């Protein structure tokens with residue numbers, strides 16, 4: 001193995017410890033505990049699990065959380081009323097609307113409504129717009145791409161001037177990851193399902209961020225020797241040796257890539273733990289911004 005393993009679990013724990021210590025200092029200073037409101041619409045099991053783990057993290061770090069668990073047939077108007085009341089509620093510092101919403105709801109209108117000071121997921125068009133503009137600063141950056149870039153920086157990977165390839169262009173991962181890399185002076189290529197000669201494009205990458213949701217799609221011989229590989233993908237792969245019958249793997253063939261790359265994140269234990277750590281960091285920041 002040539003690659004240095006990037007330990008996302010350890011780095012995420014360091015962030016969580018820092019946040020917990022800041023939260024404790026706020027309490028001593030008599031400032032309100034950062035509080036996250038989660039909005040869950042419908043009964044998707046995966047969404048409910050994500051929301052529960054975000055609330056658990058709040059409790060572990062001494063932060064507050066309130067939950068709005070809403071029926072899957074809620075109207076757009078009712079949902080918007082709830083978001084507005086959370087915007088107005090001074091005891092709530094961050095608002096997280098768990099995606100995806102049921103198909104009858106207009107996701108864009110909901111995200112637009114979340115106050116930018118409470119937009120701890122960083123999905124408000126104003127925060128994303130600022131991320132895309134030179135010389136502007138968003139109040140919050142989406143947690144998964146923010147965590148991915150943090151892992152590169154923490155590992156000492158040089159971003160400035162690097163050729164970076166982002167595989168995937170979703171609103172929640174690929175596109176903001178590309179914008180963050182551009183902001184750090186990388187030269188960025190964004191690939192997607194219509195990209196031609198994908199292996200050749202990826203072979204140019206000093207930094208690869210893979211976020212497509214395709215099991216072990218990127219092969220070892222697509223990786224430039226010494227490249228830094230951040231694997232965002234979470235896919236389940238049948239595995240008879242596991243009690244559950246499956247195991248989690250990324251979008252990169254880890255066993256092959258680790259023999260070529262300079263740095264690599266494992267799945268699980270790479271980007272995954274960073275997402276919640278960054279959400280906690282953003283929620284603390286929201287409380288600090290609202291102190292002013």
Ligand code: NAP
Nearest residue numbers: 144168169170173192193211212213232233234271272275
């Ligand atoms: P998504 O919204 O489904 O977007 C997938 C992107 O991949 C699209 O841009 C799509 O291209 C591109 N794509 C799909 N198949 C491709 C192919 N064969 N070749 C090249 N590009 C292809 O996915 P997402 O929400 O960004 O999530 C991506 C992965 O990250 C998933 O495995 C998800 O579970 C994982 N994830 C992990 C975390 C975490 O905390 N670690 C958080 C979020 C997501 P088009 O635009 O052309 O359709």
